[in-house]
Amino acid sequence: MNRPPAGLYNPHSTMGHTVRVRYAPSPTGMQHIGGVRTALFNYFFARSQGGTFILRVEDTDQTRFDPRALQDIYDTFEWLGITADESPAAGGDAGPYVQSERLDLYRSYADRLVQAGRAYWDYTSARRDHDAESNSGEAGGYNYEGRDLTPERVAEYRAAGVKPVLRLLVPADGKTSFDDLVLGTIKRKNKDLPADPILLKSDGFPTYHLANVIDDHLMGITHVLRAQEWVPSTPLHLLIYEAFEWEPPRFAHLPMVMGKDGSKLSKRHGATSLIEFRRQGYLPEAITNYISMLGWSYDDSREFFTRQELEDLFSVEKINKAPAVFDYKKLDWYNGQYIRRCDDDRLVELLLPYVQAAGWAAGSGGDGAGAEDRERLAALLPLIKERLKLLADVSDLLRFVYEDVNSWSLDDLIPKKATAGEALAWLDAATAVLEDRPLPEAGDDAAEEAYTEALREAAESAGTKLGNLMMPLRVAITGSRVSPPLVGSIRELGMDEARRRIAGARAVLAAAAEKNA
RNA sequence: GCCCCCUUCGUCUAGCGGCUAGGACGUGGGAUUCUCAUUCCCAAAACAGGGGUUCGAUUCCCCUAGGGGGUACCA
Incomplete structure (x- = not known):
């Protein structure tokens, strides 16, 4: 056995079988409802089990990387009050927690796959534009021609400057199955898997499939809670674990979050990114509470949970199989409830940025406002507290106080x-x-x-x-x-x-x- | 097309063989009230369809239908 590379997490060095889960977002866009739901469930599961919650940044797509998206991940976590035990910021024994800093690792493990005869370098797949490919009607279209290249042909490709991709050798026969904690047993014939999927791209970066398996293993991940859109590729991941001779984690695939029309929640359904909800004046506890009820429930009647209660009460057994439609109306109701329960002093601070944005108080973002601004708002609060659905509603409710009224219908x-x-x-x-x-x-x-x-x-x-x-x-x-x-x-x-x-x-x-x- | 998954009120859900199928949002009605809102009360509203298994199916199995997801050098 090779000496473990630096950064290998050794599960035996700490406690024996403690739960270790991760949320592994890709910094390509703002954090959205679906992603946050996954983060929350992982976090609650870890806490309820006395386990460890890890944040790992999956930035293996160089072309789509967005530094603002990376910052948004941290901002969102902070806003929701969820903390990762191990993360790029917090560090940890299994780091680095950013995939672009683990390239050497992927490369060396990939070599092991080649040596074991479970993967091979393919020189025949000249980079093709995905859109053009889809239009051709033949998605994928890989025909295994790179599997058995003669050394001569390889030399020719190399001489021509072709950068190869590494492909997993998928067995033609047999089937791969696993027991999902939510969905039960899932089987898929190997022949139905994508034809020899790419593990390393020609730019040397790993694909999600390779990186997530290697990292989950090296980081000692025991349970993978992720969206159901990953179900079809899970057998593929299992094949990779098998090729490495590693024990795979347990999987729990979370039901998708849909829009009103029943399709995957997207922009056209309304706000989807947390930053938008935050700007409109939703409280983090309302968002947390509502999102937690998407695909999970505690019993037949309880609907209010603090974050702490969710950390104690959450269980994978209660996760639903069926997709859930995101109900903006119900979120609004939760928000109104939480605003009414909100402590007055805190509510003033929460409202202040909106009052400032309207130009009714000095400063911005809550800063710069003086004691008089706060006192004024505090005095007005009883008048509007039970009328607020969103914090942003404050401007319409109080306009007559802060602005002149000069015309009357x-x-x-x-x-x-x-x-x-x-x-x-x-x-x-x-x-x-x-x-x-x-x-x-x-x-x-x-x-x-x-x-x-x-x-x-x-x-x-x-x-x-x-x-x-x-x-x-x-x-x-x-x-x-x-x-x-x-x-x-x-x-x-x-x-x-x-x-x-x-x-x-x-x-x-x-x-x-x-x-x- | 092929593969995988899913199916209780409009929506989120409880139900783990025998219930008047429960709760919540929303909707309708009523009460409170200076408007709006809050709060309270009441109401309408569901087991996709068809076969089995069983003394008995919302619940277990199969089929059909419908829905969703996957099928990238994106995650």
Whole structure:
């Protein structure tokens, strides 16, 4: 046995059979729902088993590599609060954890496959454009011609500067099967496998198939939890394990996440990358909770789980087989629930960036805002907390507080089935109460109730109901027929500004009443 | 085309031979309410179809249909 290369993880050097799982994203795009689901399940599985969670970066496609995508992986993990025990950043005994830094490793292990007669260098597959190939109608199209090249032919190709690819020698007969932890036994005939798949590309980089097998082995991975789209190539991976004479890990293939129309979740279904959800104002705990329920459940009724609870309660036995449709509506519901449960101080901090983006507070991203900005928002919070579905909703809800209202729609000012003259009278009646009574202090429910009672009495005196008194006032103050509770809103806006707006709205009503008279 | 996988309300799901097939989102209705929202109550809504196995199938097996995935020098 060869001496293990540097970086070989020796499972016997630590605990015996502890679970070791990994999330192995490719830094080619922003982290999306599907990937994060896989990351979460691996992480929860590791934690629930007292095992180790590893982050490995699979950057073997040089052409698609994107440094922003790499950063996004770390950002997303941090945002969700999931930490890898071993990763490029955290290090670990089985590193390096970036595949482009393991090229020598793949090369040397590939040589072992050649020596064992399980793989061969193919010089006949001149690089072809994949798209052109698909259009030809003959996908793949490899005909094994590189299998038995004479030394002379090889010399010719080499002389011509041809860079070979390494191909796995797939046996023509037999079948390969495995017991999936989620799907049960899966069999596939070897002849149905792709014809001698490529292990090393002509640029010297490994394909996913080779790299993932070598790394999973060297890193001591015990369980592979990955998306079901990998099921068809798992027998291929098993063949590679067998060629190396390695014991393969256990597999658990996770159900796919689909869009509303039943096809794989993609852009056209709506937001898919975590960064988008984050920007719109979804809370990490809502995302975590909802995503965890895609293809997994705990029992027949429980639906709220903290991250800690998922770390304790998660189990592969409860993973579903069938694909799950991503329901944006339900995510929204979860988010609203979590916002309402959110601690007020934290919610202010979460909301601040949106208030800043609207230009209503100094700084950006929560930084730069002063104590006054925070106090103002904190005072407004009770008015909007149960009305927020997304953090971003804050700007629409509070625009009337932070921005001037200078125009009033006559239609909006006049309650249903009422005239401009009536609306004018009601607005005046409401204003009289405002001028007559001091507004209730924030949080004083009894005073608030008494205040509303005074308004109700004024309405009755004016021969109408409370709603008709409030609506013209609401529109005057907020410029809209929909607003947070009015009395509190006026208090936070201040009586001076309220008077100005009432006067403006009153002029609109008066003009209309005049005209009708 | 070939191969693999999947199938309970519109959606996420519970169910592991005998249940009035449960919960949640959404939807409809109602209550609360100054609008909106929140909260509460009620309602409609499912075992894809056909064969078996069994005293008995949502549950086990087979077939059909439908859906999804794979079939790259991408992962």
